Amino acid sequence: MLLSAPVLRTQPSWVPALSLCRPPPGLRLSEQRQQRPVRGESGAAASTSAMGALQLAQEGVRLLYWGAGAATLLFSLLAAFAFRLLLQSLGKWQALRPIPGVSPCYPLLGNALFFKRKGEDFFKQLIDNLEEMRNLPLLKLWIGPLPFVVVYHPDTVEVIVSSSKHIEKSYPYKFLHPWLGTGLLTSTGDKWRSRRKMITPTFHFTILTDFLEVMNEQASILVDKLEKHVDKEPFDCFLDITLCALDIICETAMGRNVGAQINRDSEYVRAIYKMSDLIHHRQKSPWLWPDLVYPMLQEGREHTRSLKILHTFTDNVIAEKTHEIKDHTQCKDDLDDNCEQSGRKRRRAFLDMLLNATDDEGNKLSYVDIREEVDTFMFEGHDTTAAAMNWVIYLLGCHPEAQKKVHSELDEVFGNSERPVTMDDLKKLRYLECVVKEALRLFPSVPFFARTTSEDCYIRGFKVPKRTEVVIVPYVLHREPEIFPDPEEFRPERFFPENSSGRHPFAYVPFSAGPRNCIGQRFAQMEEKAVLAIILRRFWVETSQEREELGLVGELILRPKKGIWIQLKRRRNCVS
Ligand code: HEM
Numbered sequence: 001m002l003l004s005a006p007v008l009r010t011q012p013s014w015v016p017a018l019s020l021c022r023p024p025p026g027l028r029l030s031e032q033r034q035q036r037p038v039r040g041e042s043g044a045a046a047s048t049s050a051m052g053a054l055q056l057a058q059e060g061v062r063l064l065y066w067g068a069g070a071a072t073l074l075f076s077l078l079a080a081f082a083f084r085l086l087l088q089s090l091g092k093w094q095a096l097r098p099i100p101g102v103s104p105c106y107p108l109l110g111n112a113l114f115f116k117r118k119g120e121d122f123f124k125q126l127i128d129n130l131e132e133m134r135n136l137p138l139l140k141l142w143i144g145p146l147p148f149v150v151v152y153h154p155d156t157v158e159v160i161v162s163s164s165k166h167i168e169k170s171y172p173y174k175f176l177h178p179w180l181g182t183g184l185l186t187s188t189g190d191k192w193r194s195r196r197k198m199i200t201p202t203f204h205f206t207i208l209t210d211f212l213e214v215m216n217e218q219a220s221i222l223v224d225k226l227e228k229h230v231d232k233e234p235f236d237c238f239l240d241i242t243l244c245a246l247d248i249i250c251e252t253a254m255g256r257n258v259g260a261q262i263n264r265d266s267e268y269v270r271a272i273y274k275m276s277d278l279i280h281h282r283q284k285s286p287w288l289w290p291d292l293v294y295p296m297l298q299e300g301r302e303h304t305r306s307l308k309i310l311h312t313f314t315d316n317v318i319a320e321k322t323h324e325i326k327d328h329t330q331c332k333d334d335l336d337d338n339c340e341q342s343g344r345k346r347r348r349a350f351l352d353m354l355l356n357a358t359d360d361e362g363n364k365l366s367y368v369d370i371r372e373e374v375d376t377f378m379f380e381g382h383d384t385t386a387a388a389m390n391w392v393i394y395l396l397g398c399h400p401e402a403q404k405k406v407h408s409e410l411d412e413v414f415g416n417s418e419r420p421v422t423m424d425d426l427k428k429l430r431y432l433e434c435v436v437k438e439a440l441r442l443f444p445s446v447p448f449f450a451r452t453t454s455e456d457c458y459i460r461g462f463k464v465p466k467r468t469e470v471v472i473v474p475y476v477l478h479r480e481p482e483i484f485p486d487p488e489e490f491r492p493e494r495f496f497p498e499n500s501s502g503r504h505p506f507a508y509v510p511f512s513a514g515p516r517n518c519i520g521q522r523f524a525q526m527e528e529k530a531v532l533a534i535i536l537r538r539f540w541v542e543t544s545q546e547r548e549e550l551g552l553v554g555e556l557i558l559r560p561k562k563g564i565w566i567q568l569k570r571r572r573n574c575v576s
Contacts (some may be wrong), residue, residue, distance in 0.1 A: 007467070011317075055234055090147045095465045096147055099140040100128030108143025112286060120561050122284070123554035130476045135459035141471075146171060147220050148450070148469045149459070152476035156459050160451055161506065161514040162375075167192065170450030170469045172283040177277055179309055184519060185371035187381055194359050196519070199373065202353040205518060209423055210250045210348055215527050216420040218247045219534035221261050226539065229568045234543070236563030238390050239264070241531075243252065245386035246272075248527060252378040254317045255349030271309040272378070278303045280555040314371050314378075321351050326460040343354070352376055356551050366479045377520070383557045384445040385524045391443040392436055392532055394550075394564045395490050397543030402492055403536075407571065410537050416572070418537060421530045429529055434492035436528050440510040442490060444474040447554040450513060472510055473555065540569040 077424050089108075105111050116122045129150060133139055139150040148170075151157050160166050168188040176186050184195050222244040229235050243260040246269060250258045278299060282288045294300040354370045364375070396403040409431045450471040457464050464470065479487035483504060484494060493499060511518035518524070535541075541568045553563030 007108050021139045025075070032359045036425075045214075062484055082283075085143075086445050089147075091145050092465070092468065095463065096140050096149070096468070099138060099149060099462050099464075100133070100136050101140040101142070103140055108145055110146070112142075112144055115284075115537075118227075119280075119553040119555055120238070120551045123552055126473060126554070127552075130473060131479075134476070134480075138462060142283075144289075146286070146469060148471050150471045150473060151459065152473045153460075153480065154477065154507040156515075157472050157509065158506040159457060159459050160472060161509065161512060161516070163457075164515050166451045166457070167468070167516050168454055170452050170471070172450065172469075175279050175289075176284045178303070178378050179279070179310060180379060181372035183369075183376035185376045192516075195369075195373070196360055196515075198357045198365070199519065202350050202357070203523060207348060208523055211248075211525065212423060212426075212530060213347070213521065213528040214251045215248055216534070218244050218251070218261065219531040220418075221247075222531070223534055223538050224262065226568060227533070230539070230570050232567070234565045234567050237393060237550065237566050238386075238560065241389050241393070242383070243269075244385035244531060245382040245389065245527070248385075248531075249378060249382040251349065252523075253350045253381060254314070255321060255347065255351055255372055256317050264506055267309055270560070271306040271313075274302065275306045275310060276379075276383070276556055298311045310375065311371070314374050318351065318370055318374065321349075322355065325355060327351065332352055350374070372515065379525070380518075381520055382521075385527050386523070387443070387557050387559055388440055388443040389531055390560070390564050391413070391439040391445075392491065392528070393535070393541055393566060394543060394545070395439050395442070396435065396536070396562070397541040397545075397566050399490055400542075402435060402490065403497055403541065406435060406536055408538075410533060414533075416535075419535050425533070428527060429533060431492065432529055432532060434495040436525065436532070437492065437495040438490060438492045439507075440496070441478040441484065442488075442509060444478060445553075445557055446510070446512075447475040447558040448473045451516075458527055461517045472509070472512075475558065478508060478510075480507060489490040538571060540571050542567045542569070 044083070077348045102111050102114060104114055106113065130139070134152070137153065138156050141148045141150060151160065170187055173186050180186055182191060184189075184192065184199060187195060208455060222240060226237070240261075243264055246260045247258065250256050250260070251467055258268060260266055279427050281299070282294070282303075288294055288297070290301065295304060351370070351374055354365055354373055356364075396406065409429060413425050448471050450469055453464055453466055453468045454471060456465050476485065481487055484507075506513055511521040511524075543564070545565045547564075549562060550564075553559050555559045568575055
């Protein structure tokens with residue numbers, strides 16, 4: 001007691017409150033051991049030591065009580081949470097009972113064990129099952145404790161996507177939040193409405209016209225790269241086309257040329273792909289969902305690393321752009337100044353427009369808001385178009401008669417020239433447009449997307465309660481035989497005006513539909529047509545890869561796991 005009294009006196013008043021943070025007994029013991037009196041010291045010292053040990057034991061017991069208390073509290077909280085979840089799940093289970101489901105379906109795990117783990121097998125299994133169940137009006141799947149209602153008929157899809165109420169994205173989109181925040185793709189309610197209104201003008205026709213210059217430049221780098229494959233063995237063109245799309249979006253979204261086509265080993269590029277893989281894997285694995293656990297796992301740590309690379313890159317670009325805009329404004333104001341940029345037309349990027357955009361009250365977007373949107377464009381705006389262009393190349397390689405029609409249309413518009421593509425040219429490429437649409441029907445870049453219902457609704461007479469996850473599957477929807485006879489056949493004529501008029505408006509939704517449709521649809525169609533026109537003006541494409549050899553993977557994007565293997569022949573010598 002005597003020993004401890006002065007210590008207590010010198011301790012500040014907050015110390016007792018932190019008794020839980022005291023060093024563990026082991027540490028105290030070693031401190032005591034260091035202070036142990038040497039042999040021959042007084043009996044008083046020995047009895048002090050015994051008292052110290054007693055005090056230590058008491059503290060140990062106290063600590064144990066605290067530990068047990070904390071553990072009980074934690075356990076109770078977890079149990080309460082699990083109980084709530086269970087009750088909610090049971091409620092949903094009951095409410096969704098009439099909707100046809102898939103077996104085996106186990107409590108808590110749902111259909112998770114039924115699904116194959118490998119991406120390729122998973123997608124095939126899902127699609128085969130949905131195809132078998134096409135006659136059912138809709139379907140229910142359980143992933144862990146979460147039920148998903150799956151829709152794939154035009155009238156059932158319409159109930160969800162045409163609604164201005166069901167605009168909230170589904171739970172698994174939450175795993176995009178660390179990267180994209182709540183930007184246009186992931187936000188909901190008033191935030192989404194205000195952002196959509198602010199951002200829509202940035203996709204105006206005149207701005208898109210400026211972007212055509214970037215598309216021309218990047219596509220000509222691509223065709224020059226492809227030259228080395230002319231009259232050679234088959235090669236996989238997937239990455240070449242993807243890097244071209246990436247360069248296009250980097251320059252149009254941020255005004256930065258990352259030169260991915262030249263330097264394919266960029267850290268930023270690698271981080272984009274790593275992040276997409278990690279997000280998709282987490283979405284499929286309910287045990288990776290808890291935010292408390294995920295960062296501690298190997299995958300979570302990789303996620304943190306990639307996130308840092310992605311955000312640092314965007315942060316730097318935004319900072320540089322802000323300075324550039326300031327300098328440019330100063331240049332314009334200062335007429336006497338020998339300004340480097342004067343006389344040269346500055347190329348606009350989405351980022352420039354975001355920096356100037358204002359809402360109804362005249363408020364500008366904050367720095368974080370801008371980063372969310374730039375990251376969203378980067379995520380949504382290149383993999384989607386890259387996959388779509390690859391599918392066109394593959395399908396034309398399989399269908400020489402359709403490719404010949406594309407070539408004669410290109411010859412009509414461009415003659416023998418390799419001049420840059422203009423907006424007027426694009427308007428004239430009507431057959432190519434039908435090819436692009438048909439490719440997106442067979443291989444929609446976004447094979448499924450999902451919403452959370454904001455109120456009870458009825459789909460073909462089945463009640464779908466409020467806050468249910470609903471998944472829309474364009475891949476299956478686009479194969480409705482009554483609307484698209486012989487659905488597996490590639491027939492661009494389906495999209496000739498005379499053949500598509502009167503078609504159900506929700507039978508074909510590669511860009512989604514309704515209020516939350518793809519804001520980049522026109523940009524994407526323009527990019528696809530421009531890049532494909534440039535490739536196909538110069539080359540004839542062949543492939544002997546069968547559909548079964550593609551290894552379709554429906555992750556965030558529909559990709560061919562095994563790549564797109566083509567052979568190239570030069571059509572003729574063109575004039576620039
Ligand atoms: C072939 C190319 C593309 C396809 C097939 C496609 C498809 C889609 C689909 C299906 C959605 C709805 C997603 C959902 O509800 O989860 C969507 C949304 C969106 N897309 Fe695209 N997209 C393409 C290209 C682009 C491009 C090039 C950009 C930007 C430059 C873009 C930006 C967006 C954004 C920001 C959203 C969210 C819109 C909102 O919720 O208001 N997309 N896209």
